[in-house]
Amino acid sequence: MRVRSLLTVANAIGVLRLALLAAAASVLATSPRHYAALFLLSALLDLVDGWAARALGQATEFGAAFDQLIDITSWTVAYVAVPVSLSYRYSPSLYVPVAVLVAAQLAVEWSVALLVLHRVTRGAGDLHWKSLLCDSDGTASWTRGLVAMYFANGQKNLLSLIGNVGHVALPLLIVLYDSLPDTLVRSLAFPTAAIAILAAGMGSFLYVWVAALMLPVLWEASPPLPVP
Numbered sequence: 001m002r003v004r005s006l007l008t009v010a011n012a013i014g015v016l017r018l019a020l021l022a023a024a025a026s027v028l029a030t031s032p033r034h035y036a037a038l039f040l041l042s043a044l045l046d047l048v049d050g051w052a053a054r055a056l057g058q059a060t061e062f063g064a065a066f067d068q069l070i071d072i073t074s075w076t077v078a079y080v081a082v083p084v085s086l087s088y089r090y091s092p093s094l095y096v097p098v099a100v101l102v103a104a105q106l107a108v109e110w111s112v113a114l115l116v117l118h119r120v121t122r123g124a125g126d127l128h129w130k131s132l133l134c135d136s137d138g139t140a141s142w143t144r145g146l147v148a149m150y151f152a153n154g155q156k157n158l159l160s161l162i163g164n165v166g167h168v169a170l171p172l173l174i175v176l177y178d179s180l181p182d183t184l185v186r187s188l189a190f191p192t193a194a195i196a197i198l199a200a201g202m203g204s205f206l207y208v209w210v211a212a213l214m215l216p217v218l219w220e221a222s223p224p225l226p227v228p
Contacts, residue, residue, distance in 0.1 A: 010053035032179035072113035078171040115218040166203015
């Protein structure tokens with residue numbers, strides 16, 4: 001691989017996203033608000049790197065794989081932060097079950113990410129991997145209608161918006177609410193926080209559900225592993 005193919009605007013943005021994630025993780029214990037701000041900035045940059053690669057004609061297999069790795073790293077940081085944050089205030093009877101749920105969720109998301117990475121790095125055709133989740137004419141097959149709806153129109157649809165925003169917002173809302181220092185303040189903020197967390201949780205559940213439904217589709221379409 002030529003060094004020039006690595007020195008792209010999109011990859012530079014990716015490196016910045018990783019730096020922001022590292023900075024966010026480092027301040028979680030001391031400043032949850034700074035953690036949330038840094039993580040959110042990294043997530044917003046995810047909207048820029050793909051556009052930059054396409055607009056500047058710098059789309060590469062390495063860039064696609066790098067972006068996928070950054071995305072799954074982002075979700076890992078975001079959701080691991082939830083039980084870590086809860087462990088500062090609550091007993092293991094609360095944060096241990098949360099940690100188990102987070103581990104199960106991340107197992108699904110990492111499985112999807114690894115299948116996508118395998119496809120990207122094996123150069124499996126010219127179509128983007130997301131095109132596998134719809135029929136060739138862009139309509140859904142009955143076996144994966146929800147997945148096709150989620151990825152319809154390049155994910156520019158309400159279903160995808162609900163899932164993606166909810167998946168980002170849920171861990172941030174939990175960490176921010178848990179960081180409120182005063183019991184009275186937390187009590188006053190509880191009704192609003194509960195509604196926001198519930199709404200974000202429904203979106204995040206949709207995101208993970210779609211990810212689980214993607215697994216058999218991506219597995220079936222994955223290039224064969226090389227025979228030693």
